[in-house]
Amino acid sequence: MAAKSAIERSRGEIKFRTLFEAALDAMVIVAKDGRIVLVNAQAEKLFGYSRTELIGNPVEMLIPPRFRSRHIQHRTAYASAPKIRAMGTGLDLYGHRKDCTDFPIEVGLCPLETEDGKLVSTVIRDITERKRAEETRALLASLVTTASDAIVSKSRDGLILNWNAGAERLYGYSAQQAIGRPFVMMVPPRLRAEFARMTEWLAAGGSFSEYETRRIRSDGTEIDVAVTASPILDASGRFVASSSITRDITDRKRAEREAKAHAEELAHSNAELEQFAYVASHDLQEPLRMVASYLQLIRQRYEGRLDADADDFIRFAVDGATRMKQLINDLLSYSRAGRVQNAQPVNLDAVIEHVLGALRLRIEESRAAITRDPMPRVMGEEVRLYEVFQNLVGNALKFNGDSTPAIHVGCSRKNGEWLFSVADNGIGIAPEYHERIFAMFQRLHGRGEYPGTGIGLAICKRVIERHGGRIWLESAPGKGSVFSFTLPAIDREVMREPAN
Amino acid sequence: MNLPTRWHPVDVLLVEDNPGDVRLTLEVMKDGKFHNHLAVTSDGVEALDYLHRRGRHADAFRPDLVLLDLNLPRKDGREVLTEIKKDPELRRIPVVVLTTSSAEADILKSYNLQANCYIVKPVDLDQFTRVIRQIQEFWLEIVKLPAE
Numbered sequence: 001m002a003a004k005s006a007i008e009r010s011r012g013e014i015k016f017r018t019l020f021e022a023a024l025d026a027m028v029i030v031a032k033d034g035r036i037v038l039v040n041a042q043a044e045k046l047f048g049y050s051r052t053e054l055i056g057n058p059v060e061m062l063i064p065p066r067f068r069s070r071h072i073q074h075r076t077a078y079a080s081a082p083k084i085r086a087m088g089t090g091l092d093l094y095g096h097r098k099d100c101t102d103f104p105i106e107v108g109l110c111p112l113e114t115e116d117g118k119l120v121s122t123v124i125r126d127i128t129e130r131k132r133a134e135e136t137r138a139l140l141a142s143l144v145t146t147a148s149d150a151i152v153s154k155s156r157d158g159l160i161l162n163w164n165a166g167a168e169r170l171y172g173y174s175a176q177q178a179i180g181r182p183f184v185m186m187v188p189p190r191l192r193a194e195f196a197r198m199t200e201w202l203a204a205g206g207s208f209s210e211y212e213t214r215r216i217r218s219d220g221t222e223i224d225v226a227v228t229a230s231p232i233l234d235a236s237g238r239f240v241a242s243s244s245i246t247r248d249i250t251d252r253k254r255a256e257r258e259a260k261a262h263a264e265e266l267a268h269s270n271a272e273l274e275q276f277a278y279v280a281s282h283d284l285q286e287p288l289r290m291v292a293s294y295l296q297l298i299r300q301r302y303e304g305r306l307d308a309d310a311d312d313f314i315r316f317a318v319d320g321a322t323r324m325k326q327l328i329n330d331l332l333s334y335s336r337a338g339r340v341q342n343a344q345p346v347n348l349d350a351v352i353e354h355v356l357g358a359l360r361l362r363i364e365e366s367r368a369a370i371t372r373d374p375m376p377r378v379m380g381e382e383v384r385l386y387e388v389f390q391n392l393v394g395n396a397l398k399f400n401g402d403s404t405p406a407i408h409v410g411c412s413r414k415n416g417e418w419l420f421s422v423a424d425n426g427i428g429i430a431p432e433y434h435e436r437i438f439a440m441f442q443r444l445h446g447r448g449e450y451p452g453t454g455i456g457l458a459i460c461k462r463v464i465e466r467h468g469g470r471i472w473l474e475s476a477p478g479k480g481s482v483f484s485f486t487l488p489a490i491d492r493e494v495m496r497e498p499a500n
Numbered sequence: 501m502n503l504p505t506r507w508h509p510v511d512v513l514l515v516e517d518n519p520g521d522v523r524l525t526l527e528v529m530k531d532g533k534f535h536n537h538l539a540v541t542s543d544g545v546e547a548l549d550y551l552h553r554r555g556r557h558a559d560a561f562r563p564d565l566v567l568l569d570l571n572l573p574r575k576d577g578r579e580v581l582t583e584i585k586k587d588p589e590l591r592r593i594p595v596v597v598l599t600t601s602s603a604e605a606d607i608l609k610s611y612n613l614q615a616n617c618y619i620v621k622p623v624d625l626d627q628f629t630r631v632i633r634q635i636q637e638f639w640l641e642i643v644k645l646p647a648e
Contacts, residue, residue, distance in 0.1 A: 290520040
């Protein structure tokens with residue numbers, strides 16, 4: 001009998017042990033005096049102790065030191081009135097690992113009557129992950145609540161389900177007023193077809209982001225918004241609701257409109273100014289042609305038939321008219337230099353070739369030595385770039401004093417742009433004039449010495465700046481001059497020859 | 501003495517509103533070897549009356565050449581050019597656009613309207629003289645035009 005019960009007892013023990021070890025939660029069995037009697041493998045793993053380190057020691061070793069004395073009181077109280085306590089009730093509890101780290105736990109208690117006396121079985125579950133998830137959810141919830149954007153969810157039939165404070169501010173309806181009502185009331189009537197399409201798109205599983213449209217506030221005003229929305233699907237993938245984040249972009253839109261209007265206005269006034277310069281200089285030609293032509297006719301027919309004074313006067317008048325004609329032509333060129341209408345790849349080698357061809361007579365007459373670097377292709381208007389090189393090389397030939405001109409047209413690549421230079425061994429320019437010479441009609445010499453109206457460099461500056469470059473000068477009297485300018489480099493794609 | 505190269509004086513119609521230009525053209529032509537008759541109308545409407553022999557131009561000769569300014573009162577040169585080139589009777593008359601405008605748009609438009617050539621009036625008298633002489637020589641002497 002006793003043997004049988006001993007066998008049964010040992011069978012029961014085996015069954016118990018198996019279950020005890022197989023449990024998913026950590027289990028610790030504690031005696032009445034608080035000493036640990038038994039632990040399972042999960043408990044060892046959870047707390048980082050081996051069972052030999054645990055058994056026989058007070059259970060308080062598994063509790064953070066700051067709670068230990070209170071735990072002893074609780075344990076004593078429990079021992080006098082033991083009952084089953086389920087998990088997930090009561091206070092936040094913490095476990096204490098061998099490495100002295102704490103972690104949140106849930107504890108279930110169950111009194112055990114055994115031959116060895118009253119024991120307490122303790123089930124301990126690590127809830128670190130759950131706590132973290134709860135915290136994340138709370139953080140997200142507070143983000144939704146405090147977000148300045150309107151965060152709204154809608155049921156499949158378009159009724160408002162959630163309405164955060166941002167939505168209250170954006171639309172002017174309180175959550176109480178909005179929830180349960182159709183969202184379409186925020187959509188201007190003319191945009192309802194678009195809204196229906198967007199809803200269909202969401203229902204089909206699509207989403208969109210930063211879609212710019214307009215919405216109506218409770219006070220009837222319209223606002224510009226950017227909507228990011230996505231569908232909410234249930235476990236089987238069916239569309240059950242949608243959520244959207246809507247931002248008020250009224251200010252940004254207004255700023256954009258203002259900037260655009262401003263740019264248009266500027267472009268308009270620039271175009272008007274250019275038109276004015278063009279028309280003015282063009283219309284000035286007409287009366288000037290009359291003055292110049294009739295003065296010339298008078299000279300042809302009456303020179304030498306009036307007195308010497310009259311001949312002088314006529315000559316001055318003809319000279320004046322001729323110069324005026326040149327100035328007006330220059331003004332026209334200058335106004336044209338401001339337009340870069342058809343920027344396309346320009347082969348500067350060909351341009352220089354043309355310039356040197358056009359200047360050949362002057363080059364031969366002055367026996368100038370001209371050297372040049374290979375030139376790249378740049379984006380721009382060919383005629384304008386031609387004018388630049390013609391002016392610079394022309395100046396280099398002109399302002400050479402008595403020496404034989406030696407001119408180098410250079411080119412190098414620097415920081416994503418091309419650097420061009422036209423260097424001469426001419427008379428040079430004093431530093432105080434380096435800025436001034438780029439202004440319109442600025443001349444540094446008497447007309448008798450070097451002819452010209454002083455428009456050439458102004459045109460160069462305008463053309464280069466309109467092409468996105470800069471132009472400057474390094475020079476000193478008697479040391480020659482180096483005019484340098486930059487142009488943006490274009491990438492290989494653009495430089496490739498058109499297929500033909 | 502230079503004899504005219506044609507047996508009858510050639511008729512040139514000058515459509516020009518600026519009296520200074522009219523006189524200058526006359527003066528230049530007077531000094532040349534061509535003894536053409538120069539008729540002048542000072543706006544587009546009158547030019548078309550002349551070409552169609554209407555009103556006070558009922559007795560007008562059909563010109564052999566039209567020198568046409570573009571900017572004219574009442575009806576501008578572009579409209580005159582359009583009407584000439586649309587009219588089966590008039591469209592064979594060569595029209596030389598002679599204007600101060602060097603605007604690309606005007607040049608393109610004129611040729612699209614079938615102008616026979618486009619010339620920008622030179623500011624310089626010597627060049628202007630040369631241009632008028634060359635117009636006369638080319639259009640009245642070198643070019644072979646259909647008989648009436």
